[in-house]
Amino acid sequence: MAKAQIGTSKYQAKKLKAAGLQKLKYYCQLCQKQCRDANGFKNHLASPSHMGRISNIQTSGQAKTLVDTYSSQFQSEFINLLRINHGTKKINANRFYQEYIQDKEHIHMNSTRWNSLTSFVKHLGKNGIVRVENPDEQEFNLEIRLIDQTQQQVKESREKEMKDDEELNIKLLNDQIKRGRHQEEGARVTPPPPVLPTGPIKLSLKSKKKSTAPKITSIFNQ
Ligand SMILES: [Zn+2]
Known part of the structure; x- marks a missing residue:
């Protein structure tokens, strides 16, 4: 320009x-x-x-409550207008602030807990409300982009599902190992007592290999 x-x-x-x-x-x-x-x-x-x-x-x-009230009003009005005017498109934070203050009734920043647009924008970024970019490394020239919360929620629930699946797999695996150990113990009881002192060690190693090891791989392959 x-x-x-x-x-x-x-x-x-x-x-x-x-x-x-x-x-x-x-x-x-x-x-x-x-x-x-x-x-x-x-x-x-x-x-x-x-x-x-x-x-x-x-x-x-009420002083603290009042600042909290103004701050949350300021934030929700700011975000609402950002959503209406720009959706999830990128915009320069200063430029958008000009749009926000067009409304004469807007909550003024000097009554909130933020002492600059930069600190407010950083707060939004830290809380995952907007994505903040700093194209020319200048603190006062930040670009913001609203994060689509519904998409974010879908992503999070998908991640949670995957985590749950993983936990279930681990639980199944542990159960299998426990069961394997159980069988192993049972097997150890049945054979007649060995004569040589090294006997039991050899036996337990052998049965461990047979009962536990193959099961670990099979669960992950399924
Ligand atoms: Zn006054």
Whole structure:
């Protein structure tokens, strides 16, 4: 995309957009108040109305709950819109964030537990919600792709089935070995006591080979 020339309407639009983005930082989710700039925001945070709300929340012990609520709302709205707008197609995280904040009612990131889009995106990646790519090794320029949860579930259940089969095979194998050992012990009782002291060792080795070893291979071959 070509860089917008200074003075053109495109340049103005870009500048306005950047200013709008900047303003998001100065929104108080709690009071639902938009401040004009850093100074206004600072004043708001120190204002009696805001301080009153904060101390109410803190005395009622809801501060953590509130951050949790905002965080989970933020995440579910973000993911819903990602699904609607892009499905499982790849998109630049910053570009998509622009789409997300178009909704004036959106939950603002500064009321969540994430302090940057990057940390939020990393959280999504770590929890298997999106696949995160870092094409030019720049932390702030991540690409995301929604992971299809239904496909993921199918994959997981298939893996579980395979694991169950494997466990069943091992159990069967162990049963066979146990049974083999049992037969072996039974066989050891019947022959008359050998005269030579080395006799029993030879005998047990021989019977072990016959009863156990072939069974191991046969189960895996079936
Ligand atoms: Zn406030």
